[in-house]
Amino acid sequence: MKERYESKEVELKWQRIWADTGAHNTDTDPSKPAFYCLEMFPYPSGKIHMGHVRNYAIGDVIARYKKMRGFNVLHPMGWDSFGMPAENAAIKNKVHPTKWTYENIESMKAQLNRMGFSYDWRREVTTCSPAYYKWNQWLFLKFLEKGLAYKKRSFVNWCGSCETVLANEQVIDNKCWRCDSVVVQKELEQWFFRITGYAEELLKGCDELKGWPERVVAMQKNWIGRSEGVEADFAIDGSDEKIRIYTTRPDTLFGATFLCIAAAHPLAAKFLSEDKLSGLKAIYGDVEQKEGVFTGKYAINPVNNEKIPIYAANFVLMEYGTGAIMSVPAHDQRDFEFAKKYGLPVRVVIVQEKDGKPSELKEAFEDDGYLVGSGEFSGLSSSDARKKIGKFLEGKGLGKVTVNYKLRDWGVSRQRYWGTPIPIIYCEKCGVVPVPEKDLPVILPEDVVFSGKGGSPLLDASEFLNVKCPSCGGSARRETDTMDTFVDSSWYFVRYCSKKDEHPFTKENINAWMPVHQYIGGIEHAVLHLLYSRFFTRVMRDLGLFGFGEPFENLLTQGMVCKETYKCAEHEWLFPEEAKDGKCVHCGKEVEKGRVEKMSKSKKNVIDPDALINRYGADTIRLFSLFAAPPEKDLEWSDQGVEGASRFLNRIWSIINKNSSSASAVGQIDMKALSPQSAGLLRKTHQTIRKVTVDIDREYHFNTAIAALMELINEINPFAPASEDDKRVLAFSLRSMLLMIAPFTPHMAEELWEAMGQKQSIFSEAWPQWDDELAKENEVELVVQINGKVRAKLSAPAGLSDDAASKMALDDERVKPFVEGKEIKKIVVVKGRLVNIVAV
RNA sequence: GCCGGAGUGGCGGAACUGGCAGACGCAAGGGACUUAAAAUCCCUCGAUGCCUAGCAUCGUACGAGUUCGAUUCUCGUCUCCGGCACCA
Known part of the structure; x- marks a missing residue:
């Protein structure tokens, strides 16, 4: 054994052994409970960053720990490898996306292996490979069959810089989530997935996500955005036509003084010239300004037959509700502002107190209250009125009670090359024809030109573009749009369950592993990826592929x-x-x-994992990133902290080195003959095993688990064995310590385990067990309080009765002065810890 | 505005279901070893006061409350972080 710890040599040695022995390969094994530990797969940018390191270090500790606890652990990794950076690189550096991507994958894989992560690479998923995206296409066809995929013309979020459409979730503050340029609205024909069909189920399912962070569940609920209200028909004065509006406040119906429709509403085009509407459309969705144009038409309020003007307004969204609203300026702040701007009347119909009087408003009164000036409904509370007015409208055939969601259907078309081709053919005779299953995959052509100017390169790929119609055999054209990459990541966790050469939807494989027991990734995917995955899992369930609907049982969102x-x-x-x-x-x-x-390049505060690995080794980086903060909190990188972690590992190394002769001591420990020193170390060891195990099991609090191991090391360090029993205790303590540190610093643990004379990998060992009896202190420190203030600390035998503890406290010299001449009202005893004397 | 979360030494962070506040680490100071430095090891380390080997008082953002006892529970206030935000 070397005097000094040479991290690189040790780490490369064990990485080679793990690879050679297939140490991380997993096959289904009915004799053991399964544990599926999954980390969000990365985009192969070419280099890992500290965020990856942290994410994957957390996952690796969990995987290795669970394995030692007797689980059969599935721990896979792959590449979310379609997407724009590859295409941008192709334009900029004239490298083909395929070459660029696969080279990046190779270098990132080497980095991950250098960190010592325990992945079963036989299950590696690469989403840009035809073998993978074939199944995206297959699923697309199934969606189509079930009416869950459809095409429609609609306004889409368009990023001019990326020249592509973006999903709502990819628009942040009206800017592109990738390149930060301003997003504009553009009308395009797009493929959509009908996620709204699952809105209710996805919402209800939120309550079953017990193993998810509360805030993520809250964000999902918020995103789905369910609301209850009514749709009501307003007749148009002097016409047979009607406008259907949606409101969550039917109790304010009598207060409607005008009506607003979206600029894109079909009736808007009828009432107003395109000229006038284009002005509104240009500022559609602009939060800064509220603009409207009077249509010249009037609507009839169905409850009081009042004639009210109809406006087209930029702030009314066509995508939500019916694209038309009744405006109640007294009870909605937006309508209030609009009414003030255009000089429209404000009529109060809700007052705070029952039978209260309406008064002049400075802003809208949006709370619930009691109805006034509302005909037969006056006097009712808002909540009662909502129900009664809803029923009233339904009874008269003028409307209905409905539920609305903010969630919109998921636009999946992308005008991009580097993605899964949508398996659709357009035939002049037959129309939209799905590619037959037997013709899958539709392969992305390699031979295309990346000009970087306008649209997808697929538009110029004539061999790809021009095809025979599968239905009539006539000449036809392929769909050139590709799928949103979130499609790829919506089911990859299912793909891992089977090996590369196996069918991805092999039921026994899926049932053996799914759902994912522990998913670990960044909070940035709280809505996007996680909601889509929940949706896909339900669709796959309804396709009969398996029987469950929730993909991820437990979710850990690690901090930045x-x-x-x-x-x-x-x-x-x-x-x-x-x-x-x-x-x-x-x-x-x-x-x-x-x-x-x-950490970000622009703020110039990034740390390169490679540089750290070279200087300190993977184990040190792993240890520090797990020790500095609990996993769900942000981690502040500290160079000195890394030094500390490195020192700690060196200490372990030298302790084993120093004690190599005792380290292999075996045999029964004679409990009765133990020196106080040995008894203490034995006790501390059992306590540490308990603490480390409990801390990992409870919320994966690795930071406190590592702290406990440091305490143990601090106690082992000065221990000098004098007898054979001392040596046995020391050996037990060292072995336990190594077993417990193994998931965190696997290379060093293997090396030292071997140095202690063990022949098998440390990961084939079981996790150490503690004995509560041996962990028990025989002397406890008894804190004595008088009226809640600590006045003395006594050493007392463990297991003292309450009475004996009270007596001991009262007899203490330091306590006496505080109780003398006072009446003792009460004595509270917390077993083995504290006595509180209440004296007045 | 709405919905989450957080606020503890010089710093990162501990404290299980209400029971010793500050584990563990970092930084800092002192000492040992050394020709010297690095490395390593040992000691000190919340604030204030005092008759300074000790003891007392204060101290977990702030103000109340419940309790024998509150970092922990309740109410109110402030600050910070994250998410959503014309969704009718």
Whole structure:
């Protein structure tokens, strides 16, 4: 055994052994309980970053721990490898996306292996491979058969820079989630998935997500956005036509003083010239301004036959409800502002107190209250009125009670090359024809030109584009749009259950592993990916592929990896090395120590995992990133903290080195003959096993588990064995410590395990067990409080009765002065911990 | 505005169902070893006060409350972070 710990040598050695022995391969095994540990797969950008390191380190500890606890663990990894960066690289550097992507995968895979992550690579999923995306296409056809995929013309979020359509979820603050350019509305023919058909079920299912962070469930619920209300018909004065509006406040129906329709509403085009409407459409969805145009028409309020003007307004959304609203300025702030702007009347129909009087409003009164000026409904509470007015409208055939969702159908078409071709053919005679299953996969042609200008390169790929119609054999044209990459990631977790050469929907494989027991990934996917996956899983269930609807039983959203930043007034963000002695190296100005921010290239506070691995080794990085914070919280990267982790590993190394002669001691420990020193170490060891196990099992609090191991090391360090029993205790303690640290720092654990004379991999060992009896302290520190204040600490035998503890406390010299001459009202005893004497 | 979450030493963070606040680590200070440095090891480390080997008082954002006892529970206030936001 070497004197010094050489991380690189040790780590490469064990990585080679693991690969050679197939240590991380998993096959189904009915004799053991299954555990599916999954981390969100990365986009293969070419280099891993600290966020990946943290995410995958957490997953790896869980996988290795569960394996030692006797589970058959599935721990796969793959590549979310379709998407725009590959295409952008093709345009910029003239590299084909295929070559670029696969090279990136190779280098990232090497990095992941260098971190010592325990993946079964036989199950690797690469979404850009035809073998994978064939099944995207197959699922698309099934969606089509079930009416869950359809085409419609609609306004879409369009990113001019990426030249593609974006899903609502990909628009952040009206900007593209990838490139930050402003998103505009554009009308296009698009394929949609009918996720709204599952809105209710997805919402109800939220309550079963017991193993998910509350906030993620809240975000999903919020996104689905269910509301109850009524749809009501307003007749148009002097016409047979009607306008159907949606409202959640039918109790305010008598207060409607005008009506607004979306600019894209079919009737708007009838009443107004395209000229006038285009002005509204241009500011559609603009939160800053509310604009409207009077249509010249009037509507009849169905409850009081009042004539009210109809406006077209930019703030009314065509996608939500019916695309038309009744405007009640007294009880809706938006309508209030609109009414003030255009001089429309405000009529109060809800008052706070029963039988209250309406008064002049400075802003809309949006709370519930009691109805006034509402005919037969006056006097009712808002909630009663909502029900009664709903029924009234239904009874008269003027409307109905309905449920609405903010959730929209999922637009999946992308005007891009690097994605799954949508398996559709357009024939002049037969129309839209799905590609027959036997012709799948529709392969993305390799031989295309990336000009970077306008539209998808597929539009110029004539061999791909021109096909025979599968139905009539006539000449036809392929769909050139490709699928949103979120389709790829909506079912990849099912693909892992089977090996590469097996059919992806082999039921016994899926049932052996799914649902995922522990999913780990970033909070940024709280709605997008997780909602789509829940939707897909339900559709796959309804296709009869398996019997469950929720894909992820437990979800852990790890925090971001952050680091301090430096800023100069003139040169903005600075690299740490640009801030010498608090001065900017470029201009000499004072450097401002910025906030701790998420690592990002633009803020110049990233740390390169490669550099750290070379300097400290993978185990040190793993240990630090698990120790510095609990997994769900943000982690602040600290160079000194890494040093500390490295020191700790060196300490372990030298302790094993120093004690190599005792380390292999075996045999029964004679409990009765133990020295106090040995008894103490034995007790501490059992306590540590208990603490580490409980901390990992409860919320994966690795930081406190590691802290407990550090305490144990601190106690082992000065231990000098004098007898054979001492050696046996020490050996037991060292072995337990290594077993417990193994999931965190697997390479070092294997090496030291071997150095202790063990022949098998440490991961074939069972997790150590503790004995509550041996973990018990025989002396406890009894805290004595008088009126809640600590006055003394006594050493007492464990298992003392309440009475004996009270007596002991009262007899103590330090306690006496505080109770003398006072009446003892009460004595509270917490067993083995505390006595509180209440004296007045 | 609405919905989440958080606020504890110089710093990252501990404290299980209400029972010793500050585990563990980092930084800092002191010491040992060394020709010297690094590495390593040992000690100190919330604040204040005092008759300074000790003891007392204060202390978990702030203000109340419940309780023998509150970082933990309840109510109110402030600040910060995240998400959603014309969804009728």
